[in-house]
Amino acid sequence: MSERPVDKLKTAIEHLKKRGVDYADIRLVGTRHQGLAVRNGQVERCVAAEDRGFGIRVLHKGAWGFAASARVTEAEMRRTADRAIDVARGTLICRGDPVRLAPVEPAVDAYKTPVKKNPFRVPLADRLAVLLQASEIMARNPRIRAAEGAMDFFRTRKAFASTEGAAIEQEIWEAGAGIQATAVEGDEAQARSYPNSHGGQWATGGYEVIEAMDLAGQAERVREEALALVAAPDCPSRRTTVILDGPQMALQIHESCGHPIELDRVLGYELSFAGGSFLTLDKRGRLQYGSPRVHIVGDATIPGGLGTFGFDDEGVRAQRFDIVRDGLFVNYLASRETAAALGLPSNGCMRADGWNRIPLIRMVNINLEPGAWTLDELIKDTQDGLYLSLNKSWSIDQLRLNFQFGCQWAQEITGGKLGQVYKNPIYTGITPAFWNGCDAICNRDHWKVWGVPNCGKGEPVQTARVGHGAAPARFRNVQVGAGAATRDDR
Amino acid sequence: MMGEDRTLGLLEKALRGLAADQGSALYLGGSRSLTRFANNAIHQNVTEESGEITIAAVLGKRMGVAATGSTRPGDLRRCARQAVELAKLTPENPDFKSLPGPKPYDPLATYCEATAACSPIQRAEAIRGFIDRAVRLGLSLAGAFSTGSGQVAVANTLGVRAYQALTAADLNIVAHTQESSGYAFGLHRDLDRLDLDALADRAMEKCVASRAPRQIAPGKYTVLLEPPAVGELLEWMGYTGFGAKQVEEGTSFMAGRLGQAITGERVTILDDPLDPDGLAMPFDFEGVPKQRVPLVERGVARAVVYDSLMAGKDGTESTGHGMPPGSGSGPLPLNLHMVGGDIPLAELVSRVDRGLLVTRFHYVNGLLDTRRAQMTGMTRDGTFWIEGGRLRHPVKNLRFTEDVLAAFRRIEALSRERWAVAASWGEIGALLAPALVIRDFAFTGLTDF
Numbered sequence: 001m002s003e004r005p006v007d008k009l010k011t012a013i014e015h016l017k018k019r020g021v022d023y024a025d026i027r028l029v030g031t032r033h034q035g036l037a038v039r040n041g042q043v044e045r046c047v048a049a050e051d052r053g054f055g056i057r058v059l060h061k062g063a064w065g066f067a068a069s070a071r072v073t074e075a076e077m078r079r080t081a082d083r084a085i086d087v088a089r090g091t092l093i094c095r096g097d098p099v100r101l102a103p104v105e106p107a108v109d110a111y112k113t114p115v116k117k118n119p120f121r122v123p124l125a126d127r128l129a130v131l132l133q134a135s136e137i138m139a140r141n142p143r144i145r146a147a148e149g150a151m152d153f154f155r156t157r158k159a160f161a162s163t164e165g166a167a168i169e170q171e172i173w174e175a176g177a178g179i180q181a182t183a184v185e186g187d188e189a190q191a192r193s194y195p196n197s198h199g200g201q202w203a204t205g206g207y208e209v210i211e212a213m214d215l216a217g218q219a220e221r222v223r224e225e226a227l228a229l230v231a232a233p234d235c236p237s238r239r240t241t242v243i244l245d246g247p248q249m250a251l252q253i254h255e256s257c258g259h260p261i262e263l264d265r266v267l268g269y270e271l272s273f274a275g276g277s278f279l280t281l282d283k284r285g286r287l288q289y290g291s292p293r294v295h296i297v298g299d300a301t302i303p304g305g306l307g308t309f310g311f312d313d314e315g316v317r318a319q320r321f322d323i324v325r326d327g328l329f330v331n332y333l334a335s336r337e338t339a340a341a342l343g344l345p346s347n348g349c350m351r352a353d354g355w356n357r358i359p360l361i362r363m364v365n366i367n368l369e370p371g372a373w374t375l376d377e378l379i380k381d382t383q384d385g386l387y388l389s390l391n392k393s394w395s396i397d398q399l400r401l402n403f404q405f406g407c408q409w410a411q412e413i414t415g416g417k418l419g420q421v422y423k424n425p426i427y428t429g430i431t432p433a434f435w436n437g438c439d440a441i442c443n444r445d446h447w448k449v450w451g452v453p454n455c456g457k458g459e460p461v462q463t464a465r466v467g468h469g470a471a472p473a474r475f476r477n478v479q480v481g482a483g484a485a486t487r488d489d490r
Numbered sequence: 491m492m493g494e495d496r497t498l499g500l501l502e503k504a505l506r507g508l509a510a511d512q513g514s515a516l517y518l519g520g521s522r523s524l525t526r527f528a529n530n531a532i533h534q535n536v537t538e539e540s541g542e543i544t545i546a547a548v549l550g551k552r553m554g555v556a557a558t559g560s561t562r563p564g565d566l567r568r569c570a571r572q573a574v575e576l577a578k579l580t581p582e583n584p585d586f587k588s589l590p591g592p593k594p595y596d597p598l599a600t601y602c603e604a605t606a607a608c609s610p611i612q613r614a615e616a617i618r619g620f621i622d623r624a625v626r627l628g629l630s631l632a633g634a635f636s637t638g639s640g641q642v643a644v645a646n647t648l649g650v651r652a653y654q655a656l657t658a659a660d661l662n663i664v665a666h667t668q669e670s671s672g673y674a675f676g677l678h679r680d681l682d683r684l685d686l687d688a689l690a691d692r693a694m695e696k697c698v699a700s701r702a703p704r705q706i707a708p709g710k711y712t713v714l715l716e717p718p719a720v721g722e723l724l725e726w727m728g729y730t731g732f733g734a735k736q737v738e739e740g741t742s743f744m745a746g747r748l749g750q751a752i753t754g755e756r757v758t759i760l761d762d763p764l765d766p767d768g769l770a771m772p773f774d775f776e777g778v779p780k781q782r783v784p785l786v787e788r789g790v791a792r793a794v795v796y797d798s799l800m801a802g803k804d805g806t807e808s809t810g811h812g813m814p815p816g817s818g819s820g821p822l823p824l825n826l827h828m829v830g831g832d833i834p835l836a837e838l839v840s841r842v843d844r845g846l847l848v849t850r851f852h853y854v855n856g857l858l859d860t861r862r863a864q865m866t867g868m869t870r871d872g873t874f875w876i877e878g879g880r881l882r883h884p885v886k887n888l889r890f891t892e893d894v895l896a897a898f899r900r901i902e903a904l905s906r907e908r909w910a911v912a913a914s915w916g917e918i919g920a921l922l923a924p925a926l927v928i929r930d931f932a933f934t935g936l937t938d939f
Contacts, residue, residue, distance in 0.1 A: 035816070037818045042581070042583045042584070042585065043552075043553075043580045043581055043583060044818045045555070045816050045817070045818035046553070046554050046555060046576045046577075046579075046580050046816070047555045047556065047557065047576075047815075047816035048554075048555075048556045048557070048572050048573075048576060049542075049544075049556065049557035049558070050557070050558050050559065050560070050565075050569075051542070051557075051558070051559035052559060052560065053540070053559065055538075063532070063535075064533070064534060064535060065535055065610075066534075066535065066536040066537070067536075067537050067538070068536075068537075068538040068539070068540070069538075069539055070539065070540055070541065070559050070560065083537060086610065087523075087535045087536070087537055087610045088535065089610070089611070090525065090532075090535055090609070090610025090611050090613065090614040091525075091532045091535040091610070091614065092614075093532075093611065093614035093615060093618055094527065094531055094532045094614050094617050094618040094621060095531055095532060096529060096530070096531025096532075096533065097531075123579075124576065124579040124580075125579055128579070128580070128581070132581070145738075145739045145740045145741075146739040146740075146741075150818075182739055182740070182741060184739075184740035184741075184745075187861060188861065189739075189740050189741045189745075189860065189861050191741075267528075267529075268528045268529050268630075268632060269526075269528045269529075269533055269534075269632075270528075271528055271632040271664055271666065272526075272528070272632040272633040272634060272662055272663065272664040273634070273662070275852065275870075278938075356538040356539075356540050357536075357538075358534065358536055392857055392858070393855040393856075393857040393858045393866070394855055395853045395854065395855040395866045395867055395868070395889075396853055396868075397852060397853070397868040397870070397887060397889070397937045398852050398853070398868070398870055399937070399938075399939060401937050401938055401939075402868065402887075402889055402935055402936065402937035402938075404866050404889060404891070404935065406855075406857065406858045424858070424859055426858065426866075426891075428889070428934075428935055430937070430938070459524060459526055459634040459636070460522065460524055460536075460636075461914070482866065482891035482932075482934040482935070
C-alpha cells in the first residue's frame with residue numbers, strides 16, 4: 001500500500017513528542033489553482049498555480065510557537081519543529097496565562113468535497129468560451145467601457161496530525177465565477193454584476209457550480225442594468241424601509257454578525273488590527289441581537305457552502321450550531337484555546353490560509369435561516385421603501401456597531417410596486433438596532449449560500465473563503481444616504 | 491536567502507527550453523517573522539519561509555501564466571510547460587506588443603542585516619519592555635512586531651535580469667483601556683532606524699489622553715488628520731484612480747481630466763519608488779526600472795502609472811509599475827507620497843480654532859463613487875476636540891463620508907514631517923503622508939464608543 005500524505009507527518013510528530021512539547025500539530029497542505037479573467041473580449045488572466053508546504057504549531061510550556069517550510073522532507077520537518085519550539089521560547093518571555101486547549105477526541109478520518117465535474121478536466125477553451133460569450137454580449141453598447149468575467153478553481157489537499165493522535169486527510173474543492181459590466185457616460189461610471197459583485201458567486205464543488213450560473217444568459221440583463229444605472233438619479237437620503245437582496249444580506253451578515261462573534265476578537269486578540277467586538281462575554285444569552293424572526297446558525301456541514309469542510313485546522317469535526325435564536329444572541333465562533341477560556345467545547349472554526357499561516361477563528365457558513373415570504377409578496381406588502389441589490393462598498397467600526405454599505409442598485413417601492421431606479425444608494429445603522437428592525441425574511445425558494453472568497457483577518461493578513469446562507473429580507477426605519485453634505489460640495 | 495546568482499540562475503533555468511516566442515520568470519520569496527501581543531502578553535509568534543516562481547509564456551500575442559511554490563527542476567519544467575499550454579489555448583490579445591527589454595536600474599540599499607537577523611527573543615524582549623511600562627500606567631497593549639527579509643528577481647528572454655534583496659521591520663501598537671485607546675506605527679527597512687520605545691510611548695500617551703471621551707454631533711468640522719489617516723485615503727486613491735487601467739475603463743477620478751485642476755493647489759502627489767523613507771524599490775515585477783511619476787502637481791492631474799501592456803496600448807513607455815503576471819489588476823502605484831508643507835506637525839493643532847484631531851481611520855472604503863474619490867470610514871484610537879488651538883477633550887468615534895478630491899480643495903495646512911504608512915502590499919512599497927488640516931470635513935454618523 002502506498003504511503004498516505006498523513007503518514008509523512010509521523011516522524012515529525014514523534015520528534016515533537018520526544019522534545020516534550022505540551023502539544024503540537026502539523027498541517028501538510030497542497031493547493032492547485034486555476035484562474036481565468038476576460039475583459040472586453042480579451043483574456044486578461046490565465047493562471048495556473050501549485051503550492052505545497054507544511055506548518056508546525058507547538059505549545060511549549062503553555063506558549064505558542066509556529067514555523068513553516070515549503071521543503072517537504074522528514075529532515076526539514078524536524079528542523080522546522082525545532083524552529084517552532086525556538087519561537088515558542090520567545091513567546092515564553094512575555095507569556096500570559098498558560099494556554100489550555102478544550103479537549104477533542106482525536107479523529108482518524110478523511111473528508112472530500114462532493115464534486116460532480118472536475119473543473120481542471122474541462123477544456124480551457126470551453127471555460128474561456130463561457131466568459132468570452134458573456135463579455136461579448138455585455139460589450140454590445142459603446143457606453144459599456146468594461147465587460148468583464150472571471151472564473152477560479154481551487155483544490156486543496158490537507159493532511160493533519162497531532163501529538164494527541166489525530167490523523168486526518170481532506171480534499172476541499174472550491175469554484176467561483178462572475179461577470180460585470182461598467183457603463184460610463186459623462187462624469188458617471190456605474191457597474192452591475194452577476195451573480196454577485198466583488199468576484200461573483202463561490203461555492204465548494206466542481207464545474208457544476210459554474211454551469212448552474214448561466215453567465216451568458218444573464219449578460220444582456222447585466223448590460224442593460226448598468227446602462228440604466230449610469231442614467232439614473234442619485235438615491236435620495238431619507239429614513240425608510242429597505243429590502244436587501246440575498247447577496248447584500250450575505251455581506252450584511254458577514255460584517256455585522258460573522259465578525260463580531262469571533263471569540264478571538266471578543267477576547268481582544270485582534271484588537272490592534274481588525275478590532276474587537278461589541279458582543280462581549282456578558283452579552284451571551286442576554287442580548288436581543290435581532291427581532292424574534294432572526295435565527296442565525298453557524299454551519300460547516302451544509303452541502304456546497306464555501307465554509308463547508310470535514311474538520312477544521314485543529315482537527316475538530318465540522319458542526320452546526322445556533323448563534324442567534326429567536327433574536328437572542330447565544331454563541332460564538334471558537335477555537336480550542338478560546339473555547340477553553342469559556343469552559344466550552346470548540347465548535348470547529350479554526351482555519352489557516354495555506355501551509356505557512358497559523359489557523360485563526362474564521363467564519364464557517366454563517367446563515368440567516370429563511371422565513372415564510374416570497375419576494376413578490378414582500379414587495380407587495382411594502383408601501384414605501386427601497387429594494388437594494390448587490391454590494392458596492394462596505395465599512396464598519398472596530399467593534400462592529402456602526403456600519404455603512406453602498407449597493408449597486410436601488411429601486412423605489414411605492415404602494416407595493418417597484419419603480420424608479422437610483423444609483424449610489426448607501427444605507428447605515430447600528431448593528432442591534434438594525435437587526436431588531438428585521439420584520440420579514442423570504443422563504444427557502446429564495447435562500448442560497450453565498451460565498452465570500454476574500455475575507456481578510458489577522459497579521460500577517462490571511463484570506464479566508466466563507467459562506468452565508470441568506471434570502472432577501474426587509475428592515476424597517478433604516479437611514480438611507482450619508483446626508484446631503486458630501487454631494488453638495490462637488 | 492538564495493542570493494542574486496542562485497536566484498537569477500534558477501529563473502534562467504526555468505526559461506531555458508521554454509517553447510515560446512518570449513518568456514519571463516519572477517521569483518518572490520523570503521523569510522518573515524511576526525510576534526503578536528494582546529492583553530499585555532504575546533499570544534502569537536510565527537515564522538515562515540516561502541517562495542514562488544511565476545512563469546509567463548508568450549506565443550505571438552497570446553500569454554499563459556503558471557506559478558509554483560517549488561524550486562525543484564522537475565517542478566519548474568512542469569510549470570513552464572503549463573504556461574506554454576495555457577498560452578496556446580488563449581485567444582490573441584491585440585493590445586500586447588512585447589515583454590519589456592532590459593534597461594539599467596540604479597542600485598538601491600534595501601537590505602539591512604539588523605532587520606534580517608532579528609530573533610524571536612529580541613522581538614519578545616522589546617515587547618516585554620513596552621508591556622512593563624503599560625502595566626505601570628494601568629493600560630493594556632495589543633499589536634504586532636514584524637521583521638523579515640525577502641528577494642525579488644525577474645528574468646526574461648529579452649535579457650532582463652533584475653534582483654533585489656529587501657528587509658522590512660514594522661511595529662503597530664494600540665494601548666487601550668475600557669474607554670480609551672491610542673495608536674502608533676513605525677516602518678523601516680532598517681530595524682535600527684525604528685525608535686520602538688518612542689512609538690510605544692506615543693500610543694500610551696494618546697491612550698491616557700483619550701480617557702472619558704465625550705460624544706459630539708455629526709457635522710462638518712475642521713479636521714487635523716495625522717499621517718496614518720491621510721495614508722488610508724491615499725491608498726484608496728492609488729487603488730481606484732492612479733493606474734492606467736482604471737483611467738481606460740473610465741472609473742478613475744483622473745479619467746478625462748489630465749491637465750485639469752482636480753483638487754486644491756496645495757496638493758502634490760507622486761509615486762516615488764526611489765525615496766528610501768517609503769520602502770524604496772528599484773524595479774517592478776516585469777523588471778522595468780521604476781520611475782518617479784508626478785500624479786497630481788499643485789492640484790492638477792498630470793499622469794498615471796503604466797506597465798508594459800497598458801503602455802503598449804496607449805503608445806507610451808512603462809513607468810515601472812507592473813504587477814506580477816496574471817494578477818489582472820493593471821499597473822498600480824505602490825509608493826504614493828504626498829508632498830508636505832512647511833509647518834512642524836506639533837504646531838498644526840494651533841492652526842485649528844474649532845475642530846477635531848484624528849489619529850487614524852478604520853475600515854476606509856473608497857468604492858462608493860470612484861469618479862469623485864468618495865470614501866467612508868470610522869475614526870479610531872485617539873480622536874480629540876480642538877478649541878482655540880489646543881486639544882480640549884477626547885471624543886467618541888465618528889463616521890466620515892467625503893469626496894476626497896473636494897476635501898483636498900479645502901486643505902488649509904500640511905505638516906513638514908511625513909510618516910511612512912504601511913500599505914496592504916507589504917514590504918514592496920509604502921505610503922508617505924504628511925498631516926493635513928482640512929476645513930468642513932463631513933462626519934456623517936456616530937458610534938457608541
